[in-house]
Amino acid sequence: MAKNEHSWNRRNFLMRTGGASAGLIFGMAIPFARNMPASFLPIALAQDASNIPGKVGLTELNDRPLNAETPAHLLDDTITPTNRHFIRNNGNPPEDVDLNSWRLTIDGLVENILSFSIDDLKNQFDVVSYDLLVECGGNGRAFFDPPARGNQWTYGAVACSNWTGVRLSDVLKAAGVKPEAIYTAHESADTHLSGNPDLQPLSRGLPIDKAMDPYNLIAFEQNGEALHPMNGAPLRLVVPGWPGSCSQKWLNRIFLRDQVHDGAKMTDTSYRVPSYKVSPGEKVATEDFQIIEAMPVKSLITHPETMKSVSESMLEVRGHAWAGDTSIKSVDVSHDFGATWQKAELTSPNNAHAWQRWSAQINLPEKGYYEIWAKATDANGISQPFAIDWNPKGYLNNSLHRIAVKRV
Amino acid sequence: MLSASLTSNLIAQEEEEREMALLPLGEGREEVFYLCSACHSIKTVVQQKLSREVWDETLDYMVSEQGMPELDEEDRLKILNYLGTHVSPENSP
Numbered sequence A: 001m002a003k004n005e006h007s008w009n010r011r012n013f014l015m016r017t018g019g020a021s022a023g024l025i026f027g028m029a030i031p032f033a034r035n036m037p038a039s040f041l042p043i044a045l046a047q048d049a050s051n052i053p054g055k056v057g058l059t060e061l062n063d064r065p066l067n068a069e070t071p072a073h074l075l076d077d078t079i080t081p082t083n084r085h086f087i088r089n090n091g092n093p094p095e096d097v098d099l100n101s102w103r104l105t106i107d108g109l110v111e112n113i114l115s116f117s118i119d120d121l122k123n124q125f126d127v128v129s130y131d132l133l134v135e136c137g138g139n140g141r142a143f144f145d146p147p148a149r150g151n152q153w154t155y156g157a158v159a160c161s162n163w164t165g166v167r168l169s170d171v172l173k174a175a176g177v178k179p180e181a182i183y184t185a186h187e188s189a190d191t192h193l194s195g196n197p198d199l200q201p202l203s204r205g206l207p208i209d210k211a212m213d214p215y216n217l218i219a220f221e222q223n224g225e226a227l228h229p230m231n232g233a234p235l236r237l238v239v240p241g242w243p244g245s246c247s248q249k250w251l252n253r254i255f256l257r258d259q260v261h262d263g264a265k266m267t268d269t270s271y272r273v274p275s276y277k278v279s280p281g282e283k284v285a286t287e288d289f290q291i292i293e294a295m296p297v298k299s300l301i302t303h304p305e306t307m308k309s310v311s312e313s314m315l316e317v318r319g320h321a322w323a324g325d326t327s328i329k330s331v332d333v334s335h336d337f338g339a340t341w342q343k344a345e346l347t348s349p350n351n352a353h354a355w356q357r358w359s360a361q362i363n364l365p366e367k368g369y370y371e372i373w374a375k376a377t378d379a380n381g382i383s384q385p386f387a388i389d390w391n392p393k394g395y396l397n398n399s400l401h402r403i404a405v406k407r408v
Numbered sequence B: 001m002l003s004a005s006l007t008s009n010l011i012a013q014e015e016e017e018r019e020m021a022l023l024p025l026g027e028g029r030e031e032v033f034y035l036c037s038a039c040h041s042i043k044t045v046v047q048q049k050l051s052r053e054v055w056d057e058t059l060d061y062m063v064s065e066q067g068m069p070e071l072d073e074e075d076r077l078k079i080l081n082y083l084g085t086h087v088s089p090e091n092s093p
Helices: A008-018 A117-124 A170-177 B004-020 B028-035 B042-046 B052-066 B075-087
Strands: A057-065 A066-068 A104-107 A114-115 A127-137 A158-167 A183-188 A215-220 A236-239 A251-257 A273-274 A289-291 A299-302 A309-311 A316-324 A329-336 A356-363 A369-377 A400-406
Touching: A008 A127, A057 A329, A057 B042, A104 A170, A104 A309, A114 A117, A114 A170, A114 B075, A117 A158, A158 A170, A158 A316, A170 A215, A251 A299, A299 A369, A299 A400, A316 A329, A329 A356, A356 A369, B004 B028, B004 B042, B028 B042, B028 B075, B052 B075
Parallel strands: A104 A251, A309 A400
Antiparallel strands: A057 A066, A104 A114, A127 A158, A158 A215, A183 A251, A215 A236, A273 A289, A299 A316, A316 A356, A329 A369, A369 A400
């Protein structure tokens, strides 16, 4: 089987720098290039951990398919810059994407089969911008014990960028959803890693009620600019609050179905958890798994960076909190392993489905090692658990985020 | 000046060596490398630390859902033994 070539890996990055391999850079030879371990990039190039064009500071989990997350302290902005938005690819992204010839088809159980260019979407529907939370369903999988298979995300497969597009609900209404339709099905232009054209890397869908949420966008801009190629350029869904896989990237078709969609990674145990509580490591029959819908309440400490030393007793701690389809009521922080808690200041979300900023001034009474813990509570009174609610595929880890701080 | 295709081949070769180096030495290492890297990075494999049982399920999933060719019994056992031993919670590369 031939290795798949794609443009967004280290190999091509090096080629694009114009040197023969890494032996020549900025017009200068590197005298001992031969001695450089193969996994090292010259520091002159390594401004970030991954060297993904247009991204800074991401940690690369894979390069084929490309999957990269953002360290928590680099997610401190209220609106996540595009260069810090995580990447979760299931297949090979399309290459040589042409904005002008891109088409989106709406078909299946609709009154009118429709096909749009991106300009058609802009001209025929309201164009809106919202700050929208997107989190991978497997964020936090790395902490599962026993381990669960899949990308070993730690904290940073989450982001809240400002997205611009048209409402999915407006487009579906224009097509006229037939009464028997119960589910959407999304398709995209990325290709399966195996090279088999009959397989799709990912094709997810939504129950009609969720699809009609006015905050779901068919988006063509992120933070006021064209989408990043690895975040779905030129067109993608943004379905906030549900697993990121619902937000199909490189979107080119939505069809309406009278059954729960059974596309790639909709069935068996993909993006599913057991319908009852299980003990860590327990075997669960496939038919006992149910599709993940809204993601659970969660928070992240984005300042300070973990493992930092501070000299002052007063420490500002801050971060974000979010909760699937609902909002956050309160965030509490602890600096003594959960013995005492103090309320953090909490802002309102910029719009529904945006994360909420919180901050607290914490007094570290004497020198030594502290852990800062953050615990969010959603509008329904549900809080983050201390321990992981283990499930076989490693989804929905919303256990509270802890960082270490040393007062010196 | 190296031609673009020669440069490309050299870099491909470097990358293959770099990926191979991620796998610890052991019986079945080459089989794992060529089977898995046909479609995805070896980083996908070594970032996970799975029990033999979960690797077993993963191989089934790769065949049933992800287009991996069915393996004969001997190769499958060799690959499973390697993964269950060298890419496990006890021995992560």
